Amino acid sequence: MNTSSDKPLALIIEDDPDAATIFSEALKAAGFEVEVIATGDRALERLSITQPVLIVLDMHLPNVAGPDILRYIRSDDQLKEAKVIIATADPRIADELENQATLALLKPISFSQLRDMASRLK
Amino acid sequence: MKKIINELLTIPSTDADDARRRKLLNILLMGMAVLALLTLSAALIVDTADVTYLFFISPAMLVLIAALFAINRYVSGPVASTLFVLVFTIAIAFADEPEQVVNGRSVFLFTIPILMASVILRPWASFVVAGLSGLVISALAIVELDHGVLYFHAIPVPTLLGFFAFALVAWLSARSLEQALVDLRILNRELDQRVVERTRDLAEALSRNQAILEGIADGVVVFDNHGTATVANPAMTSIADIPYEEIVGQDIHVLIAGDVNEEDQEIIYDLVRNSIMISPRLKFEWGKKTLSATFAPVRDNVGKRTGTVAVFRDFTREAELERLKSTFVSRVSHELRTPLNAIIGYADMLRERVYGPVTDDQQQALDRVTVNARRQLGIVNDLLDQAQIEAGTIKLRVEPFATADLIEDVMGILSVLAQSKDLELAHHIEADVPKSLPGDPQRLQQVLINLIDNAIKFTTQGSVHVRLYRPNPSHWAIEVSDTGCGIPLEAQSYIFDPFQQVDNSTTRKHTGSGLGLAIVKQLVQLMEGEVAVKSKVGQGSIFTVVLPLVPMQIQEEPHEH
Numbered sequence: 001m002n003t004s005s006d007k008p009l010a011l012i013i014e015d016d017p018d019a020a021t022i023f024s025e026a027l028k029a030a031g032f033e034v035e036v037i038a039t040g041d042r043a044l045e046r047l048s049i050t051q052p053v054l055i056v057l058d059m060h061l062p063n064v065a066g067p068d069i070l071r072y073i074r075s076d077d078q079l080k081e082a083k084v085i086i087a088t089a090d091p092r093i094a095d096e097l098e099n100q101a102t103l104a105l106l107k108p109i110s111f112s113q114l115r116d117m118a119s120r121l122k
Numbered sequence: 123m124k125k126i127i128n129e130l131l132t133i134p135s136t137d138a139d140d141a142r143r144r145k146l147l148n149i150l151l152m153g154m155a156v157l158a159l160l161t162l163s164a165a166l167i168v169d170t171a172d173v174t175y176l177f178f179i180s181p182a183m184l185v186l187i188a189a190l191f192a193i194n195r196y197v198s199g200p201v202a203s204t205l206f207v208l209v210f211t212i213a214i215a216f217a218d219e220p221e222q223v224v225n226g227r228s229v230f231l232f233t234i235p236i237l238m239a240s241v242i243l244r245p246w247a248s249f250v251v252a253g254l255s256g257l258v259i260s261a262l263a264i265v266e267l268d269h270g271v272l273y274f275h276a277i278p279v280p281t282l283l284g285f286f287a288f289a290l291v292a293w294l295s296a297r298s299l300e301q302a303l304v305d306l307r308i309l310n311r312e313l314d315q316r317v318v319e320r321t322r323d324l325a326e327a328l329s330r331n332q333a334i335l336e337g338i339a340d341g342v343v344v345f346d347n348h349g350t351a352t353v354a355n356p357a358m359t360s361i362a363d364i365p366y367e368e369i370v371g372q373d374i375h376v377l378i379a380g381d382v383n384e385e386d387q388e389i390i391y392d393l394v395r396n397s398i399m400i401s402p403r404l405k406f407e408w409g410k411k412t413l414s415a416t417f418a419p420v421r422d423n424v425g426k427r428t429g430t431v432a433v434f435r436d437f438t439r440e441a442e443l444e445r446l447k448s449t450f451v452s453r454v455s456h457e458l459r460t461p462l463n464a465i466i467g468y469a470d471m472l473r474e475r476v477y478g479p480v481t482d483d484q485q486q487a488l489d490r491v492t493v494n495a496r497r498q499l500g501i502v503n504d505l506l507d508q509a510q511i512e513a514g515t516i517k518l519r520v521e522p523f524a525t526a527d528l529i530e531d532v533m534g535i536l537s538v539l540a541q542s543k544d545l546e547l548a549h550h551i552e553a554d555v556p557k558s559l560p561g562d563p564q565r566l567q568q569v570l571i572n573l574i575d576n577a578i579k580f581t582t583q584g585s586v587h588v589r590l591y592r593p594n595p596s597h598w599a600i601e602v603s604d605t606g607c608g609i610p611l612e613a614q615s616y617i618f619d620p621f622q623q624v625d626n627s628t629t630r631k632h633t634g635s636g637l638g639l640a641i642v643k644q645l646v647q648l649m650e651g652e653v654a655v656k657s658k659v660g661q662g663s664i665f666t667v668v669l670p671l672v673p674m675q676i677q678e679e680p681h682e683h
Binding site for chain 2: 029089110
């Protein structure tokens with residue numbers, strides 16, 4: 001792991017590898033150090049020891065669901081400052097969780113859209 | 123005592139008239155016996171020489187009565203009656219001085235056997251006895267033996283005539299009595315017959331109804347006005363999984379308590395108690411089953427409400443299928459969209475030079491990849507929306523939204539498409555349209571996108587205009603007008619049907635699922651609105667969506683607080 005990097009850390013919690021690739025390229029282009037996690041339980045583990053600046057959170061995840069992870073992030077003091085972009089295909093979920101997250105984006109999320117949003121959140 | 127006397131007097135006979143006459147004779151005989159006993163008692167008390175003869179006559183009478191009684195009971199009614207009348211007539215003839223019998227105080231006594239004959243024999247027997255009495259008094263009148271000297275007198279014609287006149291009256295009354303009895307018997311027989319027929323009809327109807335009730339696959343329960351189950355069919359016992367004995371006689375509250383959630387319980391109580399007309403179908407969970415139920419009032423033949431009939435249908439399988447279909451649609455939706463999103467995403471990254479420089483040809487190829495992938499994504503979305511609408515799983519989320527935001531979001535999405543075709547895309551919100559409107563912004567956006575996308579698709583040059591206005595005080599409207607090819611009049615009736623596009627050549631030129639307008643129409647209907655089209659071939663089309671300013675979902679809300 002590159003610990004010497006001075007780039008801010010972004011965590012992508014997304015089980016679909018293609019979407020994860022697109023997100024990660026967009027965040028890299030926006031100037032983030034990126035780490036991808038594919039399952040909900042792994043995400044909780046990782047979140048307990050790191051404090052990412054930005055979290056891109058998919059709502060449909062194996063093991064632990066997206067809304068539960070969002071609740072965990074919002075209840076954890078260490079993660080209070082973290083910016084959260086939720087990514088979902090369901091407009092209802094996006095609407096419901098909009099005020100708990102920094103941003104709610106409707107899938108499909110394009111490379112350029114996420115890149116531009118993320119650079120503003122840095 | 124009364125019963126014993128009645129049994130003693132009644133003689134069983136297959137002929138009702140015979141039985142009646144024999145009983146009457148028995149009554150007369152009993153009367154006579156009582157008279158004889160009284161006479162005997164009186165003679166015993168007085169006990170003078172004048173009445174000594176009674177000591178012989180009264181017992182003789184009793185013996186005679188007993189004999190007649192025996193004959194009446196065991197031999198023949200008519201024989202006993204004839205003998206009785208004869209004996210009675212002769213007894214009268216010799217009971218007094220001959221001149222008293224013929225023309226004095228005893229002559230009226232002959233009316234008794236005449237009358238008796240008409241009722242205990244036949245009506246016409248009164249004439250026979252009148253004749254007999256006439257003969258007796260004539261004989262007594264003509265021949266008078268007085269102290270050994272025989273006198274002859276004239277026949278007492280007026281008395282004889284009197285006898286026959288009396289016989290006529292006796293005959294008439296006895297005859298009309300018998301006729302009345304005959305009529306009554308016929309009436310009774312007809313009544314009996316009718317009772318038998320009605321009973322049979324009723325039994326048939328009941329068994330037919332019972333057969334229908336038992337053959338029905340739906341559970342049927344009839345409740346009275348107090349909510350107590352009075353009738354249930356076998357299907358109900360299997361649907362509710364409760365034995366028949368525990369349904370009938372049970373109160374509706376007890377019947378569904380525990381197995382049905384409280385909210386549904388309340389609705390069911392209400393429907394059982396107050397079903398005025400046939401209620402809409404209610405769907406609810408009963409234990410592990412999903413049931414649907416309808417309730418209708420039961421009325422008697424004067425229209426008075428006597429209870430409620432509830433018909434329950436086991437909906438478990440259908441509910442499960444609905445759930446599976448819904449799960450399937452959302453699964454397929456995910457599986458179909460994900461790869462398309464990946465294609466669009468990678469093409470986007472290539473175009474954004476994430477993987478290095480791109481030549482102009484490659485750039486163009488990437489654009490084609492994106493356009494086609496997006497088109498397919500659009501079709502997939504339409505199909506899934508249509509499937510959801512058909513399954514009834516689309517629910518509107520009505521909330522206030524900013525009118526301008528709705529329009530501007532949509533313009534932002536579609537302006538690129540309009541520019542690519544060199545079309546003017548403009549919008550205008552009339553001043554009287556509220557700044558905030560109630561509705562489901564997601565679905566309204568979908569309606570707008572479909573209409574505008576459609577307008578752009580069928581317009582080669584000119585413009586697409588979107589206007590929001592108030593057609594009347596209680597509604598607002600969206601109008602999308604274009605300068606496109608227009609829609610022939612005959613096609614305007616079916617363009618809102620699923621999978622329809624105007625003629626094949628157009629379909630080939632203008633791609634799409636053919637679902638856009640169908641989805642618009644169904645969504646607008648869900649929003650309690652209406653969509654209409656006005657168009658002229660070659661001049662363009664105007665689509666208008668009219669929506670209520672206060673939808674029902676909003677109107678109902680204050681009641682909940």
